[in-house]
Amino acid sequence: MKGAAVAVLGAARSGIALAELLAKNGARVLLSDIRGEHYLEYDVQPLRDMGVQLEFGGHSTQVLRAELICISPGLPLTIPILRQAAALKIPVLGELEVASWFVDAPVIAITGSNGKTTTTTLTAEILKQRYPNLLVGGNIGTPLAKLVQENPKPPAALLEVSSFQLETIANFHPRTAVIMNLSPNHLDRYPNYEAYVEAKLNILSNLTEADVLIYNDDDQYLAHRIGEAAPRKLPVSTRGNLSEGAYWKDKAIQIVSDGKRYNIPLSGTHIRGPHNRYNMTVAALLGILNEVPPEKIRQVIEKFPGIEHRLEFVREIDGVRFFNDSKATTVASLGYALQSFEEPIVLIAGGKDKGGDFSELNPLIKQQVRSVVLIGEAAGRMKNAWEGIIPLTEVADLEAAVNIAYQQSQPGDVVLLSPACSSFDMFPNYEARGRKFKDEVNLLAVKATGMTV
């Protein structure tokens, strides 16, 4: 790394962390962002003090003088500067790849269309019973480049990886790879579903027979696609018995590995829904593979409160329970959410259209949902898909949606924000959308009861 000229594109959290990491390791770094300096969310002065060169307002040709270009996951490979770089044969790699060079420990990588975050967080809790210094990150929270600086010699690394990050890997070689499932997502960034799947399956590129691949056996398309991959394959299922791998049966997780059987009964968990049974099973399997005692696994899973913005219980007002599922940015996610409740649901949905097919959910909508309140760009397409099945109301913003949903609900119902879209048309990110929802619900409680507590 010493003396190498590296250009980092994108001065968001991962870009800044990566620039910092590279500079500390002796590289000559240029951090370039298309936005002006005022638009940045994070302070770049420490980078300047370290000698990192900064440029804003566009990517200049100086970027092309680098030996290596690193990009943040948000950047598509099709932007002009990267096309030029490709023509000049300059390697373009992602933050995940480059940061992983500095990780000197076995890596567990989790990817998939849904369930990554919950599974990664739950697995982290389980693995921390064995490795208190576990490095956890990737697509979640802190970027890998930052974590590597804070925790240079972890016993193991657990990473959530997205399809975007996997597009730009080269040598990234996890010892254990997990593919949760495959379903249409990010169709606004990929030309078609096939391209998205290809990106996801990049996780397999460097795996050998010594490595382990955990995958969802119930997802036939996925099982078909991994076909002849090299690593040792451990299927996971919620449907029935398997001779090897992990499956869910009779309120317990059964794991078969290396000829040994493990049984983890679960009496009560906070997280709900059939999809979470699957998430818990994967997490338990990862625990067993890393020698965490089954009893500890059971305790951790039963105590796990779930993650914020993922079917998160907010509060109850006059018998109506409010749930924040702002992280549901795909049609599949919404599907899982709808299957997680027995009570009638008043649904708040909509946002930035990612191109999903909403009519897939029609049977579920008809069965579970009392009425829908629509917001955002995608409201029109959702209306087309669900018109006639249940009452629809289109509103201008989330505040109005919460109030109207409450009016439409009856005691015992669930009001659910599960947009099936990303948040970027109205919010900076899904967390902001979730927080706004929670704030509005709390305000609603104040208005309904008169009490300001």
Added chain:
Amino acid sequence: MKKKYIDPYLLGTFFLLMLLGIIMVYSASAFYARQYKVDHLYFLKRHLAWLFLGLIAMGIAYSFPFKKLQGYTAIPLLFGVALLFYAGVILHGRWVFFGPIHFQAVDAAKFTLILFFADSISRKEKFMHRYADGLFPHLVYLMLFAGLVLLQPDFSSAFMLILIGVTMLFVAPVRIQHLLLTGAACIPPLIVVVLLSPYKMQRVMSFFHPEADLKGAGYQVYQSLVSLGTGGITGVGFARSTQKMFFLPEAHTDFIFAIIGEELGLFGTLLVITLFGIIVVRGISVALRTSDKFTMYLTVGIVVHFALYALINMMVTLRLVPATGLPLPFISYGGTALLFSCVYAGMLLRFANENPPGKKRRSSSRATVYSWRNTRGGKRPGSRTTRRKKR
């Protein structure tokens, strides 16, 4: 312990204040806690935990034979100084951590100072009227403590320390001229300190010209007045304050009195004032009827502590003094202050128990000393002729 006399007024008042504290901390903090700490009970839980510790401390203080400390209070004093040194010089902050527990250094130090002053003054009563070996040493201790607190920096607490110390000294038979002169000598440096600090200047300026920056420096106190005004006579109702939702910062700490005013109205605020008034009256009653000087000075210190903190906190919310950041005892959210308030409460109850009402009133020390000097024309005690103060 002698027969079981527990001052019912004091006990009742303390428990009422604690109860009020519990419900007001919840009401003032729940909305804020939901936004920033997810759990609406966040502050309430911590308040209750500290209160629990406080009740235990109160019990310990009640049973603790304070008289045995006489002569040895220099030891806690040293701890106090060390603690303040650690906080002010090394940590440069208000809080000191012992493992998971953090508490405010100045509260503990204040306790040791009150103990020491009570001990030292009561033993030196006979020559407190002299400057050199009576008043001056005490002033030095006081300035040392206050100075260390100023390093944290904590201007308001230092000021309170000085006030408490000076009041204890005032009750002692020092010559008023000495006190006044020393006080006057301190004012110029004080003014200089305030002038030199832009932050303090801003507070003072904001106090004198509140309209100048209602959105910035004057905001909090303005909102406090809005709260008190909104409450009117009966208040908007418990848990119905709207000011605490978006408008009044520090609603559960320094400005909780304003929320009491908003939710419980004039009834609520007068109740708080009355409760502290009862503490003062009953406390002074104990001080007047005890024959033990050590106890008397301790009681004075404690009463002054409660009275001054309550008074200044309330006056800040009423915009009668510039904002200080001092808590309302028993009611404001703040662990260390609550803990020590309970300790002081236990001590007061103990002293009330040791000196049940009905004993003859003892005349003041000041009268005693004046009478010595008048009969002998000198400073020697000789045979004491105590003179009843004329009513």
